[in-house]
Amino acid sequence: MKLLYLDSSISRLADPKGEVLKAIKMELGYREEVQEVFSPEMADAIIIQERSSFKNFRYRSELLADPVISEFPHKVFTLNSEDSATGLLKGLYTSLPRERFNSTENAIVPFMQFPNEYVFERLDEVPGAKYLASWRGNVKSNKLRRKLLELYQDDNRFLLETTNSWLNHSESEKRAYVRLILQSKFSLCPAGWAPVSFRIYESMALGRCPVIIADSYVPPAGPEWEKFSLFFPERKINRLASFLKENEYRAEDLGKKAFEAWEKYFNSDCITKYYADAVLALIKSNSELSRAREIERWNSLKLQWENGWTIPQRALNKIRNLKAFF
Structure with missing residues (x-):
């Protein structure tokens, strides 16, 4: 060829x-x-x-x-x-x-390139997963994200944070982002400007189950996505907490399989x-x-x-x- x-x-x-x-x-x-x-x-x-x-x-x-x-x-x-x-x-x-x-x-x-290099490094102190789910991001890109905050910001089972940064995060912000994902059993991945976000793949690399709330997202071929991730319809966002609670017992296994899929298909050695x-x-x-x-x-x-x-x-x-x- x-x-x-x-x-x-x-x-x-x-x-x-x-x-x-x-x-x-x-x-x-x-x-x-x-x-x-x-x-x-x-x-x-x-x-x-x-x-x-x-x-x-x-x-x-x-x-x-x-x-x-x-x-x-x-x-x-x-x-x-x-x-x-x-x-x-x-x-x-x-x-x-x-x-x-x-x-x-x-x-x-x-993605082949990621803005947060700390996702792929082992932090000195890795906190346990004490929250049901977490998310950190910019709410301006999609009304779905604003709805997520409106519904769950005051729910102590969720760790939700907003930022005005856009691919120009400080070193401390990058480290805080990694710890935030590691502190939760599920990593929320709502659609932004696009259905996909770095967070889906970063969550996999950190051994956390990505919860993909993006109806138009098309997963890359290769991994068996249903074995390590959860897909949740955007229109049912008000039922997210009960859905995650029902699947909480699977979180650790899903996270382990997410990391295995990352290592097999997407890490820097094979991408x-x-x-x-x-x-x-x-x-x-x-x-x-x-x-x-x-x-x-x-x-x-x-x-x-x-x-x-x-x-x-x-x-x-x-x-x-x-x-x-x-």
Whole structure:
């Protein structure tokens, strides 16, 4: 298989650092079936780590303005970790919601990079799990989080904390976050800007059962998620406490299995292999695509509707924004 790696020296749409792309490129370099090429015409597939940016309906025009992507859109596969992922390009996504996910075009992957390095270090003093459940995060990203606080902040079985930080936490905040998860039997993972959060995987790494309260979350393939995590519907958030109490006896076993799943599939020793395997599988399953078919998919009503890009949807959003302003 001949691969071209599309970095920022070739495309302005590529992430300037491209750390995930570099890691995958190195991993694939050891595969006998893979050969790096430097011409898009020769490549069977083109891999890009997209630059993180807000992407609306105009992003199609940006893709079509890129010389390589415009000519060979059917060959392009993305590595994307944006909260508001569109699913426009085929490829690997950490945060693509269920309504935009298509297993023939996308694969869901865990995060490769995390903002809190202390999650993966052993703290000197690890407190016991004395709370039923805990959560710490920013409430601005989702009304579900505000509802969670409203319902359970005064419940002494829960340890809930809010922060205004956004991926710029201090050292003390990072350490406090780790201790907070370890002090609880269950780690609450409500949807934020995206259905997924770092907390799901951090909880696994810390040996705590993630309670995923995100209806649009699509779990990465591999682990048997039902054996170590709990999925709880957003609309029933007012029944969360009784649900957790009913499952409290399982918490220790679920946490142990969550850590085992993390070690087997997602830890730093195997995550690049996980990504490499996933992208190769997608490339092989999409080998018969043509440029015309890919452009047709980009322009499809289905994709436009799922992203809120149709003209009626955009008009309605403008009206809502005007009402909010006045």
